[in-house]
Amino acid sequence: MKCSLKMPPIKADETPILMVPERKPGESFPESYLNMDRFLLRLIVFRVVILSLGLNLAEPLGILPQQLGPLPFLTSFNVLIAALTLGLLGLRWIRWRFRLQLYVQVAADLFLVTALVANTRGIDSAFISLYLLIIIYCSLTLGRNGGVAAAALSTIFYTAVIVAPAFEAAVPKYVGMGWQHPAFRISAHALGFFAVAFLGTSLSQRLRAVQRELHEKILSLQQLQRLHEHIVRSIRSGLITTDLAGSITVFNTTAGELMDTDSAKMPGRPVQSVISDKLWALMQDADFFKDPRAMRYEDWITLPGGVRRYLGFSVSPLVDLERNLIGYIISFQDLTEIKRLEEEVRLKDRMAAIGRMAAGIAHEIRNPLTAIRGSVEILRAHAGSTSKQDDRLYEILIRESDRLNDFIENFLHFARPGNYPKTPMDLVSLLRDSMTLLENSPSIRNKHTMVLNLETPEIFVSGNINQLQQVFWNLCQNAIRAMPGGGTLTVAARSSHDGGAEVEFRDTGIGMTREEMDRLFQPFQSGFTEGTGLGLSIVFNIIEEHHGRISFESEKGKGTTVTLSFPPALPAAAAVCI
Numbered sequence: 001m002k003c004s005l006k007m008p009p010i011k012a013d014e015t016p017i018l019m020v021p022e023r024k025p026g027e028s029f030p031e032s033y034l035n036m037d038r039f040l041l042r043l044i045v046f047r048v049v050i051l052s053l054g055l056n057l058a059e060p061l062g063i064l065p066q067q068l069g070p071l072p073f074l075t076s077f078n079v080l081i082a083a084l085t086l087g088l089l090g091l092r093w094i095r096w097r098f099r100l101q102l103y104v105q106v107a108a109d110l111f112l113v114t115a116l117v118a119n120t121r122g123i124d125s126a127f128i129s130l131y132l133l134i135i136i137y138c139s140l141t142l143g144r145n146g147g148v149a150a151a152a153l154s155t156i157f158y159t160a161v162i163v164a165p166a167f168e169a170a171v172p173k174y175v176g177m178g179w180q181h182p183a184f185r186i187s188a189h190a191l192g193f194f195a196v197a198f199l200g201t202s203l204s205q206r207l208r209a210v211q212r213e214l215h216e217k218i219l220s221l222q223q224l225q226r227l228h229e230h231i232v233r234s235i236r237s238g239l240i241t242t243d244l245a246g247s248i249t250v251f252n253t254t255a256g257e258l259m260d261t262d263s264a265k266m267p268g269r270p271v272q273s274v275i276s277d278k279l280w281a282l283m284q285d286a287d288f289f290k291d292p293r294a295m296r297y298e299d300w301i302t303l304p305g306g307v308r309r310y311l312g313f314s315v316s317p318l319v320d321l322e323r324n325l326i327g328y329i330i331s332f333q334d335l336t337e338i339k340r341l342e343e344e345v346r347l348k349d350r351m352a353a354i355g356r357m358a359a360g361i362a363h364e365i366r367n368p369l370t371a372i373r374g375s376v377e378i379l380r381a382h383a384g385s386t387s388k389q390d391d392r393l394y395e396i397l398i399r400e401s402d403r404l405n406d407f408i409e410n411f412l413h414f415a416r417p418g419n420y421p422k423t424p425m426d427l428v429s430l431l432r433d434s435m436t437l438l439e440n441s442p443s444i445r446n447k448h449t450m451v452l453n454l455e456t457p458e459i460f461v462s463g464n465i466n467q468l469q470q471v472f473w474n475l476c477q478n479a480i481r482a483m484p485g486g487g488t489l490t491v492a493a494r495s496s497h498d499g500g501a502e503v504e505f506r507d508t509g510i511g512m513t514r515e516e517m518d519r520l521f522q523p524f525q526s527g528f529t530e531g532t533g534l535g536l537s538i539v540f541n542i543i544e545e546h547h548g549r550i551s552f553e554s555e556k557g558k559g560t561t562v563t564l565s566f567p568p569a570l571p572a573a574a575a576v577c578i
Helices: 031-058 073-093 098-119 130-167 180-234 253-259 277-285 336-383 388-415 427-439 465-481 514-518 535-545 572-576
Strands: 238-243 248-251 295-302 308-319 325-334 423-426 448-454 460-463 487-495 501-507 549-554 560-566
Touching: 031 073, 031 098, 031 130, 073 098, 098 130, 130 180, 238 253, 238 308, 253 325, 277 295, 277 308, 308 336, 336 388, 423 427, 427 448, 427 465, 427 487, 427 501, 460 465, 465 487, 465 501, 465 535, 465 560, 514 549, 535 549
Parallel strands: 448 487
Antiparallel strands: 238 248, 238 325, 295 308, 308 325, 423 460, 487 501, 501 560, 549 560
């Protein structure tokens, strides 16, 4: 997929820097509309300030006439300015079309400035420069045509003021002047008016081009920022960036999911709050420029909820344009399932090797043991009447031979599990029977409590009843032995999301350390004084035969939870053939 952020080239045109927008009824106010609205408001305020200040400063200097007809000049003009301001504010309040508002303001300003010039010595008036302000804001708002029109109207009105005395108008007459002097003044001011119009239009075009280019750069930057945010948010790996002090600057959504925290609250926090101190120390000691490869690190992380995850980290340097180190980039993934599968494969390989060795040893022991027991029985039969002590010795030999033979049978079952037929069966019924047997066994005391939680009345899987009953019995017996002082054994069964089943055995016993859990399925590694240490090894093999999974969660002093996962039940005909 290609992502192009190329912008169209900028072309000079006649569009004014402040475009006069048109808004259709019912539409929201665009930014250009609001900009123009603010400009017209500033223009109204600016007019009041300039005219009021100019008139009040000119009054003491004797520039203004005393009367405007029968009324005082200054008072009349102030009232006129106030009335005009109120009228323009009214038009703005009713949101009259901007272009028409602008035309009204231009016409009003031309009238006011012409009246001031006509009544303040005409050709020598100090207020002629106010025409330039009108021309400038017309160039800004209406473009080149607006500026030229304002310059032309200003020239016409100024010319009218100059030539009016020749027609006996009610303005001061110019005495002692030939026509050359007024003509020169009119030409000079007209040249200035049109020069300002063209210059203002040219500057407004250039400024507009710069504004447009800046706007497009801003849009491009915003697109890049959004693209960057989309990339960071869409990455299915955790991503953290920090400064040199370890303060988090970026913490993407996946990082929050893997760390079980709110990613929006992480920027600004120290990175040591989510990674181990050992990793942070390695990052600070690493020479990233000497070794171009990313630094790799794997570790178990305990999440705020107590869940442990095995995360794989990759740390790279964050550099600026001059290749100076300014921070760190940390990407990581959840390797818990991969770690579990690796440990499961190693365990299977180890148990397969042990099984092969055990099968040979068991056969070597079983054959002489059978011969010994048979020989003892023959000796006992031929001996006839013997002493009680001899009878006791014979009984001990036969009993111990049988016990050793049972042990060899279990050992052979561990080494070479049988291929038992599997049929669809109800786990709920089997668990009820197992719990009933357990409650009536001599190992259960008054201080032990049995709890059976069943989500549904029936949960079917493909299995062998005798094998699974042995699994449930062994796990229950281990749980009872782990609670010598009493406690609660909770057995729960539920359907899994894939259509299979999960059975959970949770006790409140002594728990296990990480080292003890690593030795769980090794033969002869019993954690109790009783037993041979083959129970969990046989359980592991049976669960493997049923294509299931077994997992342990335990903490010393806080009990153990064993979870069995079974695949969905197969049709009866297929299950028998497994």
